[in-house]
Amino acid sequence: MRALRVKLQGFTLIELLIAIAVVGILAAIAIPSYESYMTRSKLKGAQADLAALGLVMENFYQKQLRYPTTTTSNTADTRCVAASGSTTCTASGWQPSQDGFTYKIVTATTSTYKLEALGTSGKVNGCSITLTQDNVRAIASCSSYNGSWQ
Template sequence: MNNQQGFTLIEVMITVAIIGILASIAVPQYSDYVTRSRLVESQSKLSDTRVRLEQFFVNNRTYMGFACDQAAAGSDNFTISCPTLTATTFTISATGASLTGAKKMIGFGFTLDDLNQKTSAITGANASSGWSNPTTNNCWVSKKPNIC
């Protein structure tokens, strides 16, 4: 009697098909999860910069002269800038950067001003991949399609 051991071709094909189906579900979900974590990083940097600006204002009675580049250090996925710094107002922006291979964040942008008004600006490939600006643009998008 010849006793063979091992897998048949159909068993291997079924296993490969199951793994393929699971991967086709898991990879996009993981990619969205990574994107959402990068969005939280930018929003945290904006909030931190706002606190630093308010402290600067308490000490100097003006927002002018604030070193925005110091407050923005350490972000690989977003570039933080202060396009508006006047004596009594400010606007802080986070713009998706292509540093360290994080090209997926290009097209994401967020702003925060002295009145704590938040806006999102999603453009380019991200806008066509399911991300979008909120209907009333007064918050930071954190999930697809436009959930704040």
Template sequence: MQSVKGHKGFTLIELMVVIAVIGILAAIAWPNYQDYLLKSRRAQAQSDMLKIQLGLEKWRANNSTYTATLANVGFVDGNPYYDYAVTGAAAGDPPTGSIYVIRATAQGAQAEDSGCTSLTLNQSNARGPAGCWKS
């Protein structure tokens, strides 16, 4: 019978335990990571909407009306997860001298952000849906 004294390494049981622990940690971490991604993309969209709002107010100060063209307010859309639009009170209506609504619609992977796929911000700084905006 040979001595086990000189053998080094891991047994199959030890390796299986390590794989099981890694699997459990990954099962917990992955959903949290996905949630973090959704929230960070939403925060970026909200920041973009506030930039658009500032541009709209500057435009109105010089032109006595709001514009629906994002390029007119110096905004270049580079966000692949949201589509931005400036409308009147109802979607499809043009903005007026006193009313606008900035709409950010989730697209692609961001469309999985349940309840927060359409963000709005208007001239009175009303934000919707309320649960999607943090103070």
């Protein structure tokens, strides 16, 4: 009688469990790292938007020899003030590059201003990023990202 040799193909249960464990360990390392990267990216985007808004304010100052004196409480109003120096929106002079933040002109006099980006969603919810006419920059209420920004 001939011995029949049957060649089995596939994975054993142990091999599958090892592969699942390796994928789990990699995911446990990669997911928090990715979330941190995305949070830093959102903060940098908001900082760039504030810097651009500050440039619009400085441009207004160069033309009028004063800053707009209107304060705002939301991004749409801020766009109008940045465009025309008043609450009458004549043209869009500034547009934020991302969602997730509300941009405000917190204080405004003819010689000073303070701009703020306030996080509204996800890990940046409640983060306050500020910029003044003297280029004083700060981040507050934002877990491990508090302090100044470059």
